[in-house]
Amino acid sequence: MRTSGLYRAVAGSSFRRYATYRVATAAGVFTNTIFGFFMSYTFIALWDQRPDLGGYDQAQALTFAWVGQGLLAATAVIGGGFREELQERIRTGEVSIDLYRPVDLQMWWLSADLGRAVFHLLGRGVVPLAVGALVFELALPTDPLRWLLFCCAVLLALLVSFAINFLVALVAFWLLDGNGLNMVSNLLGMFCSGMVMPLTVFPEQLGTFLQWLPWAALLQVPADVLLGRYSGAGAFAVLLFPLVWAVVLLLLGRAVQAAATRRVVVQGG
Amino acid sequence: MWFRSTLAYRASFLLTTLGHAASSALEFAGILIIFSHVDQLGGFSVGEVALMYATASCSLGLADLFLGNMDQLGARIRDGSVDTMLIRPVPLFAQVAADRFVLRRVGRIIQGVLVLGWAISRLDTTFSPLEYVLLAGVIGCGAVIFGALWALGGAFQFWAQDAAQVQNAVTYGGNRLLQYPPTIYGTELLRGVTYLVPLAFVNWIPLLRLLDRESPLGLPGWVDFLSPLVAVALCVLTAVVWRVGIRTYRSTGS
Numbered sequence: 001m002r003t004s005g006l007y008r009a010v011a012g013s014s015f016r017r018y019a020t021y022r023v024a025t026a027a028g029v030f031t032n033t034i035f036g037f038f039m040s041y042t043f044i045a046l047w048d049q050r051p052d053l054g055g056y057d058q059a060q061a062l063t064f065a066w067v068g069q070g071l072l073a074a075t076a077v078i079g080g081g082f083r084e085e086l087q088e089r090i091r092t093g094e095v096s097i098d099l100y101r102p103v104d105l106q107m108w109w110l111s112a113d114l115g116r117a118v119f120h121l122l123g124r125g126v127v128p129l130a131v132g133a134l135v136f137e138l139a140l141p142t143d144p145l146r147w148l149l150f151c152c153a154v155l156l157a158l159l160v161s162f163a164i165n166f167l168v169a170l171v172a173f174w175l176l177d178g179n180g181l182n183m184v185s186n187l188l189g190m191f192c193s194g195m196v197m198p199l200t201v202f203p204e205q206l207g208t209f210l211q212w213l214p215w216a217a218l219l220q221v222p223a224d225v226l227l228g229r230y231s232g233a234g235a236f237a238v239l240l241f242p243l244v245w246a247v248v249l250l251l252l253g254r255a256v257q258a259a260a261t262r263r264v265v266v267q268g269g
Numbered sequence: 270m271w272f273r274s275t276l277a278y279r280a281s282f283l284l285t286t287l288g289h290a291a292s293s294a295l296e297f298a299g300i301l302i303i304f305s306h307v308d309q310l311g312g313f314s315v316g317e318v319a320l321m322y323a324t325a326s327c328s329l330g331l332a333d334l335f336l337g338n339m340d341q342l343g344a345r346i347r348d349g350s351v352d353t354m355l356i357r358p359v360p361l362f363a364q365v366a367a368d369r370f371v372l373r374r375v376g377r378i379i380q381g382v383l384v385l386g387w388a389i390s391r392l393d394t395t396f397s398p399l400e401y402v403l404l405a406g407v408i409g410c411g412a413v414i415f416g417a418l419w420a421l422g423g424a425f426q427f428w429a430q431d432a433a434q435v436q437n438a439v440t441y442g443g444n445r446l447l448q449y450p451p452t453i454y455g456t457e458l459l460r461g462v463t464y465l466v467p468l469a470f471v472n473w474i475p476l477l478r479l480l481d482r483e484s485p486l487g488l489p490g491w492v493d494f495l496s497p498l499v500a501v502a503l504c505v506l507t508a509v510v511w512r513v514g515i516r517t518y519r520s521t522g523s
Contacts, residue, residue: 027434034438038445045453049307183288187295196299
């Protein structure tokens, strides 16, 4: 009971920490909205010529674009999450203090990252989506159950995103400098999640392959759930996919964490 | 100095240069995926769109190489290190520009040049030598316009302090905008990026002339050659705003 209260407090203070940067949040909303507009015009031009491309009609494709912009900051697809901070603590050795604390490293950062992500969902997620819905004709559902399923999918997306970034951050125990790896990770995230283009629009085999990778859980699955591509039992079944990836990657993160902490040698006194 | 320090870590330099090239290559992959489904986008062929992509990419890459650090200014104002820079006998602008000069950003330029070559090979028309000069001029002017906008955003931080993201919306967002043909966008948006934030002069307007296309806004023909003038005017504006910014700058104290 006491530890769960602690993690809630960590998440809460992380939420408040990001909530203090009001100008930065407003600037982020502005940028996400601008990119949403540019993507929308491209999608309109494309779907005008190819209605039903990738199994979406135009309104669904536009919804996909705006949901992507809304989730971009929360899932930290192109950075901006906790990863750089943890890497810096590993590089400077401050992580030894974190390891000395009577809390679990992974759970600590997971709580902090969830706090950040929920703030970014509210701060940089809702507003761009609302602007998109006002200006363009989106295919947003009216069924509350589908929104509930979407929220579950988003929550799982946050878990998968954390698990990937945690693994990437831990590599700093071996590499020290994470810049190159971060860049590769951001590229994979951007491309394989569907942020550039829905994965169903990709060349067939590549698209099918990418839909099995964990990044698909970050946007492709939540967007498809919201658009109602899966109905009835299928909607629950599709949530199994991000759930399995989240569990696998989080367990892998624990294993790497155990291996990494055995390496830590605290210098000085 | 930053030039040599970057080259000291050869492996890391190569990796991050490749990373920069790859990150812009993915944007191009998006364009190629679109053209795997259609022959034309907004009435433009894949070669023509690639030409827009490549010129925007080269211009942004050049501006980023020299002035990309302008978005650090807000952070420097917040932590007070601008004060140190102000008392040095070198203009602040030169210091911010040269600070942490990152050579790896040539990755984007190299990738842009490669796509440029591919785009020209895919076009139906062959360019005359004069038109090649014009093309180089487009990239040069575009780089100056992007650079001026970047510096203008930097100067804006003297007041806003924490708005690097807005700057990115204009530069990286502008780059994303200009990679696609103007015909797919709404008229209001086109007016905005012609008269308000003159991004259209980076590549759209002169390229429409090179490709023998009508201006979607119906602008007269002589406007096609205004890019250098727009670039100079933006530089003057930036210089003025920068100076006012420094004069009104108050240190964060401590």
